[in-house]
Amino acid sequence: MSIGVIEFENKLLDLNVRVIDIEKDKDVLIQFRKDTQIQSVGKLDGFDFGSYLNRVRERINKLPNGQLLIEKDNIPVGQMGLGIVDYEGIDIGYVDLFYLIPEYRGKGLGEDLIRYAENFFKEINVYEYQLRVSSANQRAIRLYTNSGLVKISEDNEEHPVWRMRKIL
Numbered sequence: 001m002s003i004g005v006i007e008f009e010n011k012l013l014d015l016n017v018r019v020i021d022i023e024k025d026k027d028v029l030i031q032f033r034k035d036t037q038i039q040s041v042g043k044l045d046g047f048d049f050g051s052y053l054n055r056v057r058e059r060i061n062k063l064p065n066g067q068l069l070i071e072k073d074n075i076p077v078g079q080m081g082l083g084i085v086d087y088e089g090i091d092i093g094y095v096d097l098f099y100l101i102p103e104y105r106g107k108g109l110g111e112d113l114i115r116y117a118e119n120f121f122k123e124i125n126v127y128e129y130q131l132r133v134s135s136a137n138q139r140a141i142r143l144y145t146n147s148g149l150v151k152i153s154e155d156n157e158e159h160p161v162w163r164m165r166k167i168l
């Protein structure tokens with residue numbers, strides 16, 4: 001299942017979205033994932049970046065147009081990971097990552113990421129999506145709550161993690 005890349009709706013900053021090329025982009029992916037881990041739980045302990053890259057590779061194989069880098073003048077400034085998963089017997093959307101580099105936070109772009117993801121899911125006839133977020137990541141939780149996502153459960157792994165969802 002594959003669709004064309006949707007235009008990223010932020011004319012002001014003139015950003016582009018392109019599909020990840022795992023070999024070319026792997027350093028950027030690791031850098032962004034490390035920073036996300038620090039924003040989420042404050043430290044890097046125990047995160048296996050080799051298996052992370054393998055997971056991204058698998059996601060690209062499954063739904064390439066959901067694994068995206070956001071660029072300004074060909075420099076990566078953000079990332080989105082959008083996929084389809086089976087949840088209790090039905091296909092739903094799943095966001096494995098929303099990421100902006102620090103200089104691009106606080107400009108309303110988080111809302112643009114959400115809008116992009118929702119348009120992406122609707123284009124492929126998916127009308128619910130979920131994501132998981134560390135309970136310590138208050139900025140992300142606030143963005144999600146403001147965007148209409150609701151908490152449906154809490155896992156207590158090494159750190160408490162909320163599962164949130166939105167019906168589109």
Ligand SMILES: CC(C)(COP(=O)(O)OP(=O)(O)OC[C@H]1O[C@@H](n2cnc3c(N)ncnc32)[C@H](O)[C@@H]1OP(=O)(O)O)[C@@H](O)C(=O)NCCC(=O)NCCS
Pocket residue numbers: 035036039040097098099100101104105106107108109110111113132133134137138139140142143146
């Ligand atoms: C999460 C992320 C995508 C949000 O995008 P953003 O454009 O920076 O979001 P905003 O600046 O609009 O902030 C969202 C809300 O959190 C609030 N906020 C900002 N910093 C905050 C903080 N430290 N604690 C609590 N709330 C905070 C903002 O005021 C805003 O709420 P408001 O609209 O009611 O005022 C971005 O910050 C990011 O990439 N973070 C690092 C990666 C990450 O943590 N990803 C999520 C993994 S699940």
